[in-house]
Amino acid sequence: MKVSILGHGVVGKGVWEMLQANSGYTVRTVLVKKGEKTEDFMTESFDDVLVDDSELVIECMGGIDPAFEFTSKCLEAxxxxxxxxxxxxxxxxxxLMNIANRKGVSFIFSAACGGAIPILQNLLRARKTDSIIWAGGILNGTTNFILDSMDCKGTSFxxxxxxAKRLGYAEANPTADISGMDTMRKVMLISMVAYDILPNFDxxxxxxxxxSAADFEVARSLGCTIRLVGKCxxxxxxxxxxxxxxxxxxxxEAYYSIHSNTNLAQYTGKNAGLMSFMGQGAGRYPTASAILRDVTSVAEGQKQMLSPKCLVGFACNSSKECEHKYFVRTDAESMKALSSKIETEKVVCEKDGLVFAITKAVTVKDMHDAAAEVRRKGANIFFAAAKEA
Amino acid sequence: MKVSILGHGVVGKGVWEMLQANSGYTVRTVLVKKGEKTEDFMTESFDDVLVDDSELVIECMGGIDPAFEFTSKCLEAxxxxxxxxxxxxxxxxxxLMNIANRKGVSFIFSAACGGAIPILQNLLRARKTDSIIWAGGILNGTTNFILDSMDCKGTSFxxxxxxAKRLGYAEANPTADISGMDTMRKVMLISMVAYDILPNFDxxxxxxxxxSAADFEVARSLGCTIRLVGKCxxxxxxxxxxxxxxxxxxxxEAYYSIHSNTNLAQYTGKNAGLMSFMGQGAGRYPTASAILRDVTSVAEGQKQMLSPKCLVGFACNSSKECEHKYFVRTDAESMKALSSKIETEKVVCEKDGLVFAITKAVTVKDMHDAAAEVRRKGANIFFAAAKEA
Known part of the structure; x- marks a missing residue:
């Protein structure tokens, strides 16, 4: 199979190396950044990829612009x-799914969620004969590395x-990681594959x-640690x-034993029960290994991971499936205001003017809304789901 | 797709139910035990399955005789x-692989290893472009349930x-579970899929x-528990x-957090790194869910999980990859005899005439041989790999 690669950075170079090591694949063109062409097979012009005789293009550039323009043109070609x-x-x-369907070619993106962990392909297989009750997990290595270091080594945020930046886990601009947006994007992919719904911004x-360090200290006193989790x-x-x-x-809980930059992807099938997949969620060779598995899938004829039925849909986070207790830390005044909306089950401790409490079960929507209200008034608040605390 | 089922026990009935719940499949004939035919679609005679118009037969009888006769006849048909x-x-x-290849039909057996955990299909996909360095894990729910109960609840063996029998995890005759033979059979399947080698009996x-309870007590004093693991x-x-x-x-270690009858299957890919899959390793619906995923695979055209190159081969457990320390418990006299062959690194404790020790690193073959020698002399010995103790 003749393959071209868009990008020659961390992942692109890993893919190129793995393709060299596997027979049956010829790399035609590799799109590199301006000034980085060092080999004959490299080009700095996307048009060279568009007109070459590759049957498959692997996009490893990252970002949306110009990745969307380039990838849609490749599919159209x-x-x-x-x-x-x-x-x-x-x-x-x-x-992209619609263009690929119209042109009768493949559009596959396993490595976009979970790195080396084959969560999307396994969900896709499972949903055909089982009902997926929920899916998600620890899907961002950078934030897990930070949380784990803060807890186990006492490192500051x-x-x-x-x-994390020094080790190459975090981007130069880590906002998407830290804010939870990267995790949410992976949840969006999971939701598209499992439910044919792309959750909108509601x-x-x-x-x-x-x-903060104080949150870990109090969590530890409860025999707990803190992780960042996305679910749908x-x-x-x-x-x-x-x-x-x-x-x-x-x-x-399984989350507890996920250390460093490891990811944990899970789903519960009505028949299969809870299924958990752990592995490297990022990095050159783990991500390249997932892409190479997709190359095999394309070579074997897989066309799509998305159904033509897949549509944008509203997410509703106020159902009883979204109800649980929360661990909350804020100042005494804000906690008092919060308690008028969300009942406190118990105060864990108070120190330095801060109150650490466990709420009664509330919906995700109500808790996130209440925290936004506290922040609108200029106060600080930390909250975390606390199912078993 | 027209499907027939051999067996209507725990797994067979689950498969039947799941096929009813999925469109696109019609169950033609279900082979039941003598005296258990209660519905028109059931038969007590295998010949009825052989001559029906099913394209796919799902075998859920267990055992080798008559399962081998029946399944090979179905493939031949x-x-x-x-x-x-x-x-x-x-x-x-x-x-069975050879007959299926000759007849151009499918032979798939995901559910035979790991229950709901899709370890075999994921290994098969991964090995096509990555090198599998090792694979294995906690592959028997009955023994894990027993070990976990002994440690966490202080239950006797x-x-x-x-x-475990009462809960339906263990067979009436649990010898294959307890002896490790069931785990070894799963390792044999993993080895066939990952390496094209069926390990022989060496x-x-x-x-x-x-x-014993004393082993758990001493292991706990080291911050450890005990699990049964198979590897290749x-x-x-x-x-x-x-x-x-x-x-x-x-x-x-991940093994530590595998409780009750949960299974953990793992492999390390040269590029992917360590991949871990957890889930229900047995039970009606978990096993049926794996079978239904295979039904989808057959419907989509998958023919084989085994390569025509797959052959019986010798396993050699004396390479440096098989070298590690061991936790050993035996009587003082046997420990003295053992120490002449396998160096003791430290004695953990001595009580009631028993010595608990950690050995220096030795090969699996040397440790198993030395333990067999102790037993030949009529003494008791317990040993367990102790990489980090």
Whole structure:
């Protein structure tokens, strides 16, 4: 199979190396950045890829512009497409699926969610004969690395982030990681594959910007640590829910044992029960390995991971499937105001003017809304799901 | 697709129910035990299945005789075959693969290893473009249930086994589970799929017959618990190794957090890194869900999980990849004799005439051979891999 690659950075170079090591594949053209062409097979002009005789293009550039323009042109030119670009698929996956269907070529994106972890392909296989009750997990290595370092090594947030950058886990601009947006994009991909619904922006995303050493200290006193988790699922009435938020989890929960930049993707099938997949969620060779598995899938004839039925839909985070307790830390005055909307089950401790409490069960929507209200008044608040605390 | 089912027990009935719930499949004939025919679609005579117009037969009888006769006849009659029967595939997988290839039909057996966990299909996909360094894990729910109950609840071996039987995890005759043979059969399937080699009987199998409450007590004092693990892999020189043995594992290891009858299947890919899959390793609906995923695969055209190159091969458990420390418990005299062959690194404790020690690193073959020697002299010994103890 003749293959071209868009991008020669961390992932693109790994894909190129793995294709060299596997027989049956010839790399035609590799699109590199201006001034980085060092080999004959490289080009700095996208048009060279468009007119070459490759049957399959692998996009490893990242970002939406010009990735969307380039990938849609490749599909229009009758080339199959593999991408590891979650921002691209979250923003334009349905557009790309439609072009690919019209042209009769493949559009596959396993590596865009979970890195080496084959969660999307396994969900796609499972949903054909089982009902997926919910799916999600720890889907961002950078934030997990930061949370794990803060808890296990007592590192400050800023030092942990700097270390994550040094190790190549975090981007130069880590806003999408820290804010939970990267996790949400992966949840969007999961939701498209599992439910044929791309959740629109009526969902709740809480990242890890607010977490502090004191939160870990109090969580530890409860036998817990803190992780960032994204989830989506269907309520009993068939409505989609989708959200991202920190979770205070005990040793009995699988999240607890996910360390460093490891990811954990899970789903519960009505028949299969809880299924968990752990592995490297990012990095050159793990991501390249997922892309190479997709190359095999394309070679074997897989056309799509998305159904033509896939549509944008509203996520509703106020169903009973979205109800749980929360661990909350804020100042005494804000906690008092919060308590008028969300009942406190118990105060865990008070120190330095801060109150740490466990709420009664509320919906995700109500908790995220209440926290936004506290912040609108200029106060700080940290909250995390606390199912077992 | 027209489907017939051999067997209407725990798994067969689950498959039947799931096929009813999915459109696109019609169940033609279900083979039941003598005296159990209660519906028109059931038969007590295998010949009725052989002559019906089903394109696919799902074998859920268990055992080798008459399962091998029935399944090979179905393949010869041009019907595709799905089975969850690990004993059948370990004993006759290569024979069945050859018949299926000759007749151009499918032979798929995901559910025979790991229950709901899709380890075999994911290994098959991964190995096409990555090198599988090793694969294995906690592959038997009955033994994990017993070990977990002994550690977490202080249950005796016999009570835990009785409870496992009551809950339907253990067979009336649990010898294959307890001896490690069931785990080894699953390792054999993994080895066939990952390496095209069916390990012959020159391997080392240690089950959980020798484990005692005292072993858990001492393991706990080291911050560890005990699990039963099966593994296979390739040495640097390309030789296969394959073995089953208890493992003393610390909280830092994934094995530690596998409770009750959950299974954990893992592999390390040269590029993907360590990949872990957790889920229900047995039970009606988990196993049926894996079979239904295979039904989709057959419907989509998958023919084989085994390569025509797959052959019986010798497993060699004396390579450096098979070297690690061991936790050993035996009487003082036997420990002295053992120490002449396997160096002791430290004695953990001595009580009631028993010595608990950690050895220096030795090969799996040397440790299993030395333990067999102790037993030949009529003494008791328990040993478990202890990489981090």
């Amino acid at each position: 009758g080339k199959s497409l593999i991408t590891s670009n979650k921002a691209l698929v979250a923003a334009h996956g349905i557009d 800023d030092d942990a982030l700097a270390e 969902y709740n995303i809480e990242g890890i910007e607010s977490v 699922g269907l309520s009993d009435s068939g409505r989609l829910y989708a959200y991202v938020e920190p979770v205070v989890c005990s040793m009995a | 041009g019907k595709s075959l799905i089975t969850s029967n690990k004993a059948l595939v370990a004993a006759h997988g290569i024979d 016999d009570d835990a086994l009785a409870e 391997y080392n199998i240690e089950g959980i017959e020798s484990v 892999g390739l040495s640097d020189s390309g030789r296969l190794y394959a073995y089953v043995e208890p493992v003393v594992c610390s909280m830092a």
